[in-house]
Amino acid sequence: MSYLVLARKYRPQLFEDVVGQAHVTRTLANAIEAERVAHAYLFCGPRGVGKTTAARILAKALNCAKGPSATPCNKCERCTEITDGRSFDVLEIDGASNRGIDEVRELRENTRYAAASGGYKVYIIDEVHMLTKEAFNALLKTLEEPPSHVIFVLATTDPFKLPATILSRVQRFDFARIATRDIAGHLKKLMKKEKIKADDDALALVARRAQGGLRDALSLMDQILSASEGKLDRPAVENLLGLVGEEFLFSLVDAIADQDAARTLSLLHETYTQGADLEEVAKGLTAHLRDLFILSVGSDLGDLVDASDTSLERYQEQTAKFNPETLSRLLDYAATASATLRRSENPRLTLELALADMARLSGLMPMSEIVERVLALEERLGGVPEASDSVAAKASPAKAKAAPAPKKAVTAPSAQPVRKKKDLELETPEPVVDRAPPKSVPVSAAQASSESSEAAPAGGAQKLTGTLWDACLESLKTKNIRLWGTLHGVKALIDEDSDSFQVKIGERQNALQREAFSDPKTVTLLESTLKEVGAPNPKVMLGDIQEGAVDPETKSPEDERGMGEVMKDEPIIQKVIDMFKGDVLP
Amino acid sequence: MPKFSEVIGQESVHRLLEGALERDRLPHAYIFHGSPGVGKTTTAFALAQRLNCLEATQGDPCGACSPCRKYERLQHPDLHWHFPMPASVKGGKRAEEIRKQLDERLEPGIFRFHFSTAASIAIGRDKDTRAGSVAELRHQAGMHSVEARTKVFVISEADRMTDAAANSLLKILEEPRPGNLLILCTSNPGALLDTILSRCQALRFRDLTEDEIVALLQEKLAEPPSKKEAQLAAALAQGSLSRATGLVEEEVVEQRDRAVRFLNLLPDSPESHLAVADLVAMKDRVLIERLFDFGDLWLGDVLRVLAGSSVPLANRDAEALVREHARSLTIPEIKRRMAVLKEARRALRGNVYLPLILRDVIEKLHDRTAIPVG
Structure with missing residues (x-):
């Protein structure tokens, strides 16, 4: 007799043996005890959690010679017949290969005949989601009102593929994924029965790997048992299942933390030549x-991490090497690489690139720190956020240096070295400056500089009305x-000659702002807004007023004194003048 | 001759199978997965033969007893092989055509199966493994074996099964009759249904290392390639012997050099126009794709140099040039260029106008401000 895999050998024969589905099995048992068994059930849930098993137990419970009972005896003729799958009254139909309307018609014909044993006739339709639309429809009437001796159990992993008309005719039971520790516990029991010594740690690893499917876990166990010698421990399991060892991952992430791209590549090379699956890596x-990321969010979240207590400490240690923000970006990189790997032309290269990139990334300053420094x-430059004008005014005293300044400005004030040397080698301009906050410095600076020069001529026009315009903005x-x-920072020229309130925009405004003013919709909106803030009879127009019309004393000193005078202030020019006893021509 | 010992580098799989046989723990269903051409099918056949060999108790089947001889000619009535129909064969004149295609498919030079239509080989009706073929399989699995202890069903490229076919395999994968063994071979296990994966033991066949491939190429081929050629082919083959075998038959070194030249063409230079015209004239999209592959490989080497890694280069014969290129590139730039090549590859498969693709690649490879889509 050939070997029977664990999943078949230890298929539960009683409701109480079904692992992790108490909400289903208890309800079914109670229904049987209370003689309130429905005529049609739908069992759905992920693979390997006990749908077909529960259906068979239900069939046995109903047909057991010791009378419908929640605990079938498993000894009587009927029970053994069902267990062996040769009962005439329990028909297990493979929905995927008997999916047509003809098969369903045949089934319907047969429901008319009483059960051979005199009990219930149970139709278990497995993989029912594969039935064709016609087959489903042919089943509807029978499913609604089957003969009293017939019970249907439909089982599927994809209940959403069933038509609503079917779903409304059946009692639905959702089987849950089985918790990792339940699987581990069950494996432990089985190992005892099989007389095999196994570490809890090893079993927990298998259980995690099964991802909620008990049959997956048992298939894995089978595979391990067929190859292992002696005691089962974690390294043996990792080795047999071709998993990437914890040890390897720790050193790989350490290398990333040290920004050692070379070491990440060597580690990958080594494990690859030893036969590791890149996707697994x-x-x-x-x-x-x-796991590291979770721990960085809260160090008390150890429960959410799949690690034994001993290794949890190591996780904590490693978490401390990273900033949480860096970790989340690294995680993002790793997840992307993992997702693209399968479709990649050259998976190894893809992974190498990702690792080198991650090593580089971990050395870059996290965004939160950059923002902090900018703040x-x-x-230091003058306090309050709205003083961005003043920041800019100081930062760009009429020199065109404003643009390249920010990066220096960001890093300069800190006394400590910003990056380690290694990372400077790999450094590129891309990642640090590509986010909003640092960029906002040059933008506001440039803008503010145009503002400040603009503000000067306009500011003095009318103080009171100027605030009205601000309120409007x-x-x-x-x-x-x-x-x-578009408009903020625009200092409009306000003309109150007439009793109307006129806003004009000077020629120095940029094209976008001028354009906004020439758009009738904008003008109407501005006018109505101005009215709301209390301007009498407002009128908005594109200014054709001369710059000269502005009161001369409000001009900025630069405008007033002319270029020559301004240049005299420059120390270097001062020096030249002193040296040559000259003067600057206006 | 399907033998375990013919399959290089899969010792751990073979140990596991041996262990299962020894402890009588052979399950009813396996999934063999791994890159193409690493020995999955060969191992499957060897296992079938071994299971029914009258002599062998360990290692390879004897190859001399009567069942063994039948297996070796693929004429054993209890060996069933399902595989997707080669795409270009349609209806009608099947047998001859398929036989020819099979001979071509089965790694020329490494080993050769004798193919006979007399053996029970079920073939999907269309280019994928269809439900019809699986129905045949289920029928066969429901019957007693003719003479073998274990009836073996080998399903090649199982990931190409249609949804219906895969689903109708489920019941039989779960509880087949005693004495049946199903082996699903695939290079893409992720494409299999969860419900199938959960019912089988999945054995991974590892990628061959470059050294193993080089050694195999030089040892097994009728005209052994030069070390340099073998090295390049191995690096490009990504662990697959059959891919490497295909590669050495072409002039890899020359292709690589062409690829490197191509990567460094200046846009709008006379050379670039010439190169594009040249490639377009060849009308060989496979060759152009290979060009991009070499490009990737080259960039990967540059990356290794940049990272200061001691991992051996794929293009180790041209190490000086790789180092030179590394001086002017950064990691993000490599990333960008790889994305350019990837995009080009997609365009190539999407049947985009060839000169357009090539010019675009040249243009984008040099425009450092360009951000490739996707």
């Missing part, structure tokens, strides 16, 4: 980083943020 790395910088923020984005 990527999956293992992702899972490992996920600190802002504070402020309320625009809630109405049309895009327009506000």
